[in-house]
Amino acid sequence: MHIRDRVTELRRVRAGDLRPHPHNWRTHGPAQAEALRAVLAEVGYAGALLAREVEGGGLELIDGHLRAETTPDAIVPVLVVDLNDDEAEKVLLTHDPLGAMAGADRVTLGELVARCETQSDALRALLEGLTTQAVPDFVPPQEVAIPESYQVVIECADEPQQQQVYERMRSEGFKCRVASL
Known part of the structure; x- marks a missing residue:
């Protein structure tokens, strides 16, 4: 299978200059926004937003809307991709849901949450919620029994x-x- 690399560059851009995608379907409640502000305050930006160049100039967000809204005056890392309208919408539709499909190794998750220190009540609530949410358990692949045959x-x-x-x-x-x- 041939997989194309659609990232053309990493650019640093003022977050407020990024255009939100007109079909962004994700919503962000107050608890998520507060937890994001806490992570940004304690850690900073550790991942890039995703955007594409659009006609007339400028960059249109595909992923990172809440981060851009939260820090409009910050210069943020942006991965610029060469996607057309249909491809951008496909990524917009699938980026977060694909990540949400991942299972969880509850033991490792619990140990990681226990080691994480924070001064933020919002971030602490998020972390504690991780260990109690209905996250699918990690199930290691099982060996398939193949009956003996000649x-x-x-x-x-x-x-x-x-x-x-x-x-x-x-x-x-x-x-x-x-x-x-």
Whole structure:
């Protein structure tokens, strides 16, 4: 599978100069905004916003709307991508939901939350909520039991011979499958 790199550059931009995407469907309540302000105050920006250049100039946000709204005068890191309208909407639709599909290793999560110190009540509430939310548990992949079987592969010169061998083996009571490689 060929995967294209759509990031053209990392640019530092005043957050208030970024245009919100007109179809941004995510909403952000007061608790989320307060927790974000706490993380930004205690840590700062540790990830880039995602935007694309639009006709007439300027950058249109695809991800990072709340961060931009929260710190409009800050110079923020922005990954600039070369997406068209349809592609930008596809990323807008899937970026957060894909991340939300991840499971959680509850033991590791609990240990990490216990080690994290904060002075913010909003951030503490967010962290405590992580350990009580209905987050799917991490389930390590299980080995698949493959029953023991004995098989013979017969290489044939062509399809008619394959058909002939198949019919002969079936007539002798063998369970057969036809495969072409």
